[in-house]
Each structure stands twice: as structure tokens, then as C-alpha cells.
Amino acid sequence: MPKAPPEPDPGPLAPREPNAVPPGTVASKDQEHVIKAVPVRHPGQWVAAAVLVLLGAMLVHSVVFSSVKRGTTVEGRFQWNVVGQYLFSPPILRGVVVTIELTVIAMAAGIAIGVVLAVMRLSSSTLLSSTSWVYIWFFRGTPVLVQLFFWYVGISYLFPNLSLGVPFGPALVHLNVNALVTPFVAAVVGLSLNEGAYMAEIVRAGILSVDEGQVEAAQSIGMRRIQSLRLIVLPQAMRLIIPPTGNEVISMLKTSSLASVVTVAELFFAAQTISNRTYQIVPLLIVASIWYLFITSILTIGQYFVERHYARGSARPKPPRLWEKLARNLFSVHPLRSGSPPFGDGTGAAPVSPSGAR
Amino acid sequence: MTTASGGDREPGTRRAQVEMVHAEGLHKSFGRLEVLKGIELSVAPGEVLCLIGPSGSGKSTFLRCINHLEKIDAGRLYVDGELVGYRQHGDKLYEMRDREVCQRRAQIGMVFQRFNLFPHMKVLDNVTIGPMRVKGESLAKAAERAHRLLERVELADKVDAYPNQLSGGQQQRVAIARALAMEPKLMLFDEPTSALDPELVGDVLDVMRKLAEDGMTMIVVTHEMGFAREVGDTVVFMDGGVVVESGDPRQVLTQPAHARTRAFLSKVL
Numbered sequence: 001m002p003k004a005p006p007e008p009d010p011g012p013l014a015p016r017e018p019n020a021v022p023p024g025t026v027a028s029k030d031q032e033h034v035i036k037a038v039p040v041r042h043p044g045q046w047v048a049a050a051v052l053v054l055l056g057a058m059l060v061h062s063v064v065f066s067s068v069k070r071g072t073t074v075e076g077r078f079q080w081n082v083v084g085q086y087l088f089s090p091p092i093l094r095g096v097v098v099t100i101e102l103t104v105i106a107m108a109a110g111i112a113i114g115v116v117l118a119v120m121r122l123s124s125s126t127l128l129s130s131t132s133w134v135y136i137w138f139f140r141g142t143p144v145l146v147q148l149f150f151w152y153v154g155i156s157y158l159f160p161n162l163s164l165g166v167p168f169g170p171a172l173v174h175l176n177v178n179a180l181v182t183p184f185v186a187a188v189v190g191l192s193l194n195e196g197a198y199m200a201e202i203v204r205a206g207i208l209s210v211d212e213g214q215v216e217a218a219q220s221i222g223m224r225r226i227q228s229l230r231l232i233v234l235p236q237a238m239r240l241i242i243p244p245t246g247n248e249v250i251s252m253l254k255t256s257s258l259a260s261v262v263t264v265a266e267l268f269f270a271a272q273t274i275s276n277r278t279y280q281i282v283p284l285l286i287v288a289s290i291w292y293l294f295i296t297s298i299l300t301i302g303q304y305f306v307e308r309h310y311a312r313g314s315a316r317p318k319p320p321r322l323w324e325k326l327a328r329n330l331f332s333v334h335p336l337r338s339g340s341p342p343f344g345d346g347t348g349a350a351p352v353s354p355s356g357a358r
Numbered sequence: 359m360t361t362a363s364g365g366d367r368e369p370g371t372r373r374a375q376v377e378m379v380h381a382e383g384l385h386k387s388f389g390r391l392e393v394l395k396g397i398e399l400s401v402a403p404g405e406v407l408c409l410i411g412p413s414g415s416g417k418s419t420f421l422r423c424i425n426h427l428e429k430i431d432a433g434r435l436y437v438d439g440e441l442v443g444y445r446q447h448g449d450k451l452y453e454m455r456d457r458e459v460c461q462r463r464a465q466i467g468m469v470f471q472r473f474n475l476f477p478h479m480k481v482l483d484n485v486t487i488g489p490m491r492v493k494g495e496s497l498a499k500a501a502e503r504a505h506r507l508l509e510r511v512e513l514a515d516k517v518d519a520y521p522n523q524l525s526g527g528q529q530q531r532v533a534i535a536r537a538l539a540m541e542p543k544l545m546l547f548d549e550p551t552s553a554l555d556p557e558l559v560g561d562v563l564d565v566m567r568k569l570a571e572d573g574m575t576m577i578v579v580t581h582e583m584g585f586a587r588e589v590g591d592t593v594v595f596m597d598g599g600v601v602v603e604s605g606d607p608r609q610v611l612t613q614p615a616h617a618r619t620r621a622f623l624s625k626v627l
């Protein structure tokens with residue numbers, strides 16, 4: 001038996017926590033082990049905060065109170081009354097619905113296309129993987145705006161009539177492309193195909209992040225390829241796929257405003273139509289922006305819950321609760337405690353990540 | 359004890375019918391690197407065969423061939439009397455479809471060095487997913503068996519845990535339960551205790567020992583010479599892609615006939 005250590009040995013079965021009370025010591029003594037240190041001061045942060053508050057106040061003041069003289073009347077430059085008048089007007093609300101429809105349909109189709117492309121890209125067949133490569137190369141390499149015009153105008157110009165039937169043989173179904181490709185259809189097709197290319201890269205990165213041993217384990221219990229993809233690989237890839245996909249959804253919400261150029265009556269188109277008539281350009285831009293911001297905020301909260309769901313079973317601590325995260329972002333002063341989990345691990349998986357626009 | 363060497367060898371196909379695993383002149387290359395250079399080896403039903411050998415000698419590759427995770431280039435490999443990966447009609451060999459390969463794999467359990475549990479599923483789901491998704495068993499039946507197996511590996515209280523809430527030893531025992539849930543006729547272990555802390559190795563070996571006592575046919579790649587000596591019916595020493603020596607563990611581990619075996623054992627013992 002070696003010489004007794006100064007602190008009594010807790011024994012092999014005792015929990016090895018840094019702050020665990022060693023047997024034989026009184027609880028009050030334990031208090032002395034808690035670190036009580038004066039946190040590092042950041043005077044620069046306080047100065048910066050003061051300047052920002054001042055600038056913010058000036059901005060709010062000008063937004064709310066700045067006014068312009070028109071003849072004898074004085075009215076607010078931002079015309080908040082006009083904003084209020086149109087914010088819930090039927091054409092704007094219809095535009096919001098169309099915007100949401102476009103976003104949801106194009107995103108769902110884009111994800112489906114992306115998964116198929118990603119699996120093709122990772123396939124051992126050269127034909128499949130190069131087909132996928134060419135698709136991604138083409139759709140990422142051309143502007144969405146051009147693609148939308150193509151689907152709206154180009155397709156019915158090139159193929160005014162489409163026939164389905166035996167290749168080189170008799171046709172079974174004749175389609176009038178002009179009638180089929182409405183502005184909405186053209187926009188959905190254009191946005192989906194383009195989104196598919198971006199989602200393919202995101203899904204591919206997610207699939208590659210899953211350990212190869214997972215596929216082997218799935219195969220060793222007799223799973224088919226498609227089963228191991230669906231049950232084992234994709235659910236694990238989700239953790240990496242979801243944060244960028246959330247950004248894609250938000251990006252799609254805003255990109256869908258491009259559908260206005262092919263005369264889809266979505267939110268931006270609706271706002272423009274009104275302002276073309278009334279010349280109240282700024283207030284209607286504000287109306288559209290308020291709706292875009294509102295929907296983006298809802299999406300951000302949704303993304304947070306989806307991420308929490310797919311984080312189950314992960315080794316990292318659960319993402320902090322929404323209000324914890326907000327509180328932490330607002331007040332960066334933490335109580336100094338040993339053993340608190342590390343925050344901001346830099347994986348980009350932050351629940352309320354600043355949604356980057358493209 | 360069975361060895362594939364010696365003059366009294368029966369004709370291959372007849373041997374192949376009675377053995378659980380039977381390899382004849384098995385070759386496997388990765389590109390220009392020939393990893394298996396004519397493996398001759400047999401495992402009888404109920405036998406526990408321990409495979410030892412230096413790193414890179416092709417032990418893992420051989421196990422993966424048995425499970426058709428790797429395609430063999432030449433030779434014949436039978437599991438339970440049936441060719442692995444091919445169907446024979448007359449003189450011609452036909453490559454198996456994915457579906458058939460999967461059906462065969464379902465009858466062979468495999469345990470990996472790094473456990474490879476499914477981290478997004480609870481322990482119970484890890485054990486039930488195979489029977490449910492591959493065999494189409496009902497949840498009730500699969501869960502009933504899973505509980506029984508988890509009790510057998512002494513983890514009955516961990517059914518609702520996620521894999522990374524368990525120690526390495528516990529994870530490996532779940533992995534064994536997951537493989538056993540498919541009711542395999544053959545179990546392959548690829549260095550099941552190499553990634554474990556020394557104090558956790560014993561629990562896993564105990565489970566494997568019990569499994570061997572219950573008559574499971576097992577091929578165990580291991581560096582645990584104690585286990586090989588006590589539990590193994592046969593020890594096979596592989597080096598450079600061939601079987602150098604095989605036989606009774608006491609014989610091979612204490613009085614090896616070949617200089618290469620002696621050199622290897624002097625390093626690991």
C-alpha cells in the first residue's frame with residue numbers, strides 16, 4: 001500500500017467529477033473550490049455598444065419621424081399609414097400565399113432532385129455520376145433568372161407540341177406546351193431544377209460525412225443498399241444537411257420574387273402592381289419586406305426545432321434552448337464556472353444561425 | 359479441429375458440404391496489391407476459430423470476403439455448403455443479385471472493431487431494426503427477442519440509451535446482440551476488443567465465451583491470446599496473405615512449427 005495521498009482517495013467506483021466532494025471533507029469546505037474570479041473587462045465593447053445604440057436611435061427617429069412637405073400638407077417620408085393600409089390587403093395576402101406555395105413546392109422538389117443527384121454522383125457507375133456532374137455544372141453555372149425565362153418563353157418556342165409515346169414510334173399523348181406551361185408552372189420548374197443542383201451538393205456532403213462503417217454494419221445485418229441509405233445513412237447525414245438546407249429555404253423564399261419577371265402574382269409582383277398604379281413605391285417595398293422578414297423569422301424558428309430533433313443521440317450537448325441562445329447572443333458575460341459546456345463550436349450548426357443570403 | 363492442409367484432404371466440394379466455412383485457393387487483390395494469396399481454411403459447425411497474424415496480413419479482408427463485403431478474385435469460398443457471391447449451374451458461375459447477397463449476409467453476424475452501432479437509434483432499435491426491416495418481423499416479436507438478447511449481454515437496463523451514452527465495452531456488447539438478433543449460423547468478429555480500454559475487455563470476452571459454449575460457430579480475429587487458448591478450438595496464423603500454420607491452440611501458441619509463427623508470437627506474448 002503506497003503512502004496515503006493528501007486528499008483521501010475516492011476509490012475506483014466514486015464518480016470522478018472535478019467538484020465532487022471527497023469523502024471525509026465537510027460540505028462547506030467544498031465551497032472554497034468553486035472559482036470566484038473577476039471576469040476580464042472589455043471596455044472597447046462598452047464604447048462600441050454606446051455608439052451603436054446612438055446610431056440605432058437616430059435611424060429609428062428618422063424612419064418614424066422624417067417628413068416631407070407636399071403642397072400644404074406635411075406627411076411622413078416613409079408613409080407608414082400607406083404601409084398599414086396595404087399590409088393586409090387582399091392582393092398582398094394572395095401574393096404571400098403564392099410566395100409560400102412557390103417556396104414550398106420548389107424546395108420540396110429541389111430536395112428530392114438533390115437527393116437523387118447526390119446518390120447518382122456517389123454511384124460507382126460512371127454514367128450516373130457524370131450525368132449528375134453535368135447537371136450540377138449546368139444549373140449552378142447559369143443564372144436562375146435566365147433559367148426562369150427559358151422555362152417560360154424558351155420551352156414553348158422550342159417544343160410547341162410535346163408527344164409522349166414509343167421512342168421513334170407512334171405517339172400516345174399529345175400535349176400543348178403553351179397551355180401546359182403557365183407562369184406558375186414555369187417558375188416552379190425553373191426554381192426546382194436550379195435548387196436541385198444546390199441541394200445535391202449539400203446532400204452529397206452530408207452522405208460523405210457518415211462513417212463508412214455504418215454502411216458496412218447495415219449491410220452485415222442483410223440490409224439492401226436502398227434500406228441502408230434510407231434508414232441509416234440519410235438520418236445521420238441530416239445533422240449536416242439541415243443547417244445549410246434551412247439557409248436554402250430562406251434563400252428560396254427570396255429568390256421566388258424572381259418569378260415576378262415571368263408574371264407570377266407572388267408577393268413582390270403584387271406589391272409592384274399596386275405601386276405602379278399608385279406611385280407609392282417605398283411603402284409597398286416596405287410591405288413586401290415586412291412579409292419576407294416575418295416568414296423568414298417563422299422559418300428560422302422551425303429550423304431550430306428540426307435541428308433539435310436530428311441532434312438526438314449525438315455526442316455533443318444538445319443545442320441550447322431558443323431563449324438561452326438569444327440571451328447568450330445578447331449578453332456575452334457568463335458566470336465563470338468550471339465544467340460548463342463549450343459554446344459556439346463553429347460547426348455552423350447554431351440553432352438560430354444568421355441566415356446568409358446568396 | 360479441422361485444417362485444410364495435409365494429404366488426407368477430401369475432394370473440395372464434398373468437404374464444402376459439411377463445413378460451415380470452406381475456402382480453397384482464395385485470392386483477393388486491391389488493384390495491384392494482392393492481399394489474399396490462396397487461403398485454404400475450413401471451419402466446422404460449432405467450431406471456434408481464432409485468426410491471428412501481423413497487421414496487414416489480410417485477416418480483415420478474409421472476414422469481409424466471407425460476408426461478401428469484398429468480392430473474391432479466384433478460388434472457391436463456401437458458407438454452409440453454398441458458394442459465396444455466385445450461383446453454379448453446371449460448369450458456369452453466375453454472379454448473385456444484390457437481393458440474394460443480402461439474404462446470405464443476413465445469416466452471418468459480424469462484429470466490428472469500432473462497434474459501428476447506429477448512433478441515431480436507441481439501443482433497443484439498434485437490435486430490432488435488422489429483424490424488422492430485413493426479415494419483416496413484427497415489432498412485438500423483435501422487441502421480445504431484443505430484450506432477451508440484451509439481458510444475455512447484461513445490458514437489460516440500457517434499452518433506452520443512445521450508443522454514445524454507453525462505454526465502449528457496453529457498445530460492443532450491444533453490437534453482438536444486434537448481430538445475434540438476426541439468428542445467424544455463423545459469427546465473425548474482427549478484433550472486437552482492440553478498441554476497448556483494458557478493464558472493459560473482460561466483459562466482451564465473457565459474452566463471446568458464453569456464445570461459444572452455446573455452440574455458435576465463430577471466426578474471431580483477435581490479439582487476445584488468452585482467449586484464443588481457452589475458447590478457441592483452432593488457431594490459425596496468417597501472414598502475407600496465406601495460412602502459415604493452424605491447429606490446436608495449445609500446440610500453435612506454445613510450440614509453433616514455423617519460424618514466422620514463432621517470430622510473431624514472441625512479439626505479442
Ligand SMILES: Nc1ncnc2c1ncn2[C@@H]1O[C@H](COP(=O)(O)OP(=O)(O)OP(=O)(O)O)[C@@H](O)[C@H]1O
Pocket residue numbers: 388391393411412413414415416417418419420
Ligand atoms: N479497400 C481496400 N483498398 C485497398 N487496399 C486495401 C483495402 N482494404 C485493405 N487493403 C490492404 O490490404 C492489406 C490487408 O488488409 P487487412 O485489413 O485485411 O489486414 P489485417 O490483417 O486485418 O490487418 P490489421 O491487423 O491491421 O487489421 C493491407 O495492406 C491493406 O492496406
Ligand SMILES: [Mg+2]
Pocket residue numbers: 417418419548
Ligand atoms: Mg483488420
